[in-house]
Amino acid sequence: MSVPFIDLKRDIAAHRDEYLSIVARVFDSGTFTSGPEVKAFEEAFASYLGVKYAIAVSNGTHALYAAYLALGIGPGDxxxxxxxxxxxxxxxxxxxGAVPVFIDINEDTHLLDLTKLDRVVTPKTKAIAVVHLYGQMVDMDAIKAWADPKGIAVVEDTAQAHGARLDGRRxxxxxxxxxxxxxxxxxxxxxxxxxxxxxxNDDAIASAVRSIRTHGAESVMYKHDRFGTNLRMEAIQGGILALRLLQLDTSTLRRHQIADRYRAGLAGLPISLPPAASDRHVFHLYVIATDRRDALKEHLAKLGIGSAIHYPIAIPDQAVFTSRNLAGTCPVATRDASRILSLPLFPDMTDAEVDEVIAGVKAFFS
Ligand SMILES: Cc1ncc(COP(=O)(O)O)c(C=O)c1O
Structure with missing residues (x-):
């Protein structure tokens, strides 16, 4: 049996009519961007997170851009x-216009290495971007204890961590x-x-982001109070996301079941495995590590099993940054990039498919 790395068409097949009814509703409303569909999603998402403001934007990259701008980050920072x-x-x-300064990672978690924070901070440090990579939360208490006294803003990149929580609530x-x-x-x-x-939860950041989202003109049209651009969300996406938000906890539960099945099935093999399922990890990706990564990937591909690498080149080693002489400045990340492998994990995956992947990995090491 072949196993895809991800198959989004299964969810569409299961919910096709519901999705199409949202598309029809938006078409009939005549409001195609922002509007009530997006507002309803913003309210539902803020309530799900227990946060004061959720401001919908065009994509995750723009969410980060708007957040950095709202914090006043710019040239010289x-x-x-x-x-x-x-x-x-x-x-x-x-x-x-600011400069990213890279911090190396911990090879067990693949997340930023908290012990290296003091090596990368400078008087120009205005913020730290904390990435809950693969769905796994960074120790936010430690980050805040380090950043808050220094007046360094903490930006959470939650692109892979919807529904992940600390202490069962945050x-x-x-x-x-x-x-x-x-x-x-x-x-x-x-x-x-x-x-x-x-x-x-910050009133000033929320107001700045709303303004940045619409060309710096939040409340009065064509009155531009600050620098901004077009970061609006389309109405159809607001409607779809509001519906899918209702399924998030159920699909996280399924991700946890799959992660636990992998953990049990792959135990004892010479690979490093992610931690057991918990609230802190929502398994956007199931990432294992082995020195024989490329051969394992090839072996799985021959069996028809999809896999992927997140990410094959550490960011400081990317050509866009090597011109700044950054290559190799984060040796753990550089080495990790040649060892990590993401196995298939998506909520519509069957247990039989998970078992097929486990059998494929086991066969490689036998
Ligand atoms: C960690 C991380 N940050 C930011 C982004 C950017 O999000 P988007 O693709 O929606 O712009 C992604 C998405 O791939 C991501 O995984």
């Missing part, structure tokens, strides 16, 4: 960014000054197109 993340975390810093994105979500279709909460959101 530095933002600490983990060396293992999707490029957008760093790219959005560059969009403001949701990803609501603990730092601002949280930035992506609703790219493959995310744990995905749109049927592009989408993102900035979440915060």
């Amino acid at each position: 530095e933002v600490i960014v983990p060396a293992n993340t999707f490029i957008a975390t760093a790219e959005a810093v560059m969009m403001t 949701l990803a994105g609501t603990i730092g000054h601002v949280g930035c979500y992506s609703f790219y279709p493959t995310k744990n909460l995905g749109a049927l197109g592009e989408g993102g959101a900035v979440v915060t």
Whole structure:
């Protein structure tokens, strides 16, 4: 049996009529961008997170950009960014004119290494982008204890961590000054197109983001009080996301079941595995690590089993940054990039498919 890395068409098949009725509702309303569908989603998402404001935007990259701008980050400033993340975390810093400064990662968690914070901070550090990569939450208490006394803003990149929480209650994105979500279709909460959101309890950040989202003109049309651009969300995506939000906890539960099945099935093999399922990890990705990564990936591909690498090149080693002589500055991330492998994990995956992947990995090591 072949197993796809991800198959979004299964969810569409199961909910086709509901999705089409939202599309029809939007068509009939004549309001195609922002409007009541997006507002209803913003309210539902804020209430789900237990946060004061959720501001829908066009995608996760723009959520980060708007958040950085709202914090007043710009030329002359530095933002600490983990060396293992999707490029957008760093790219959005560059969009403001500020400079990303990379922090190495911990090879067990693949998350930023808290013990290295003091090595990368400078008087120019204005913020730290904390990425809850793969759905796994960073120790936010430790981050805040370090950043708050220094007046460094904490931006949570929650693009992969919808519904992850600390202590069973503090949701990803609501603990730092601002949280930035992506609703790219493959995310744990995905749109049927592009989408993102900035979440915060801070009145000033919320008001700035709303203004930035509409060309710096929040309340009075064509009166532009600050620099902004077009970061609006389309109405159809607001409607789809409001509906899918109702399914988020159920699909997280399924992700946990799959992660636990992998953990039991892969135990004892010479690979490093993610932690057991818990509130802190919503398994956007199931990432294992082995020195024989490329051969394992090839072996799985021959069996028809999809896999992926998140991410194959550490961010400081990317050509866009090597011109700044950053290559190799985060050796753990550089090495990790050659060892990590994401196995298939999506809520519509069957147990038989999970078992097929387990059998494939076991066969490789036998
Ligand atoms: C960690 C991380 N940050 C930011 C983004 C950017 O989100 P988007 O693709 O919606 O712009 C993504 C999405 O891939 C991501 O995984």
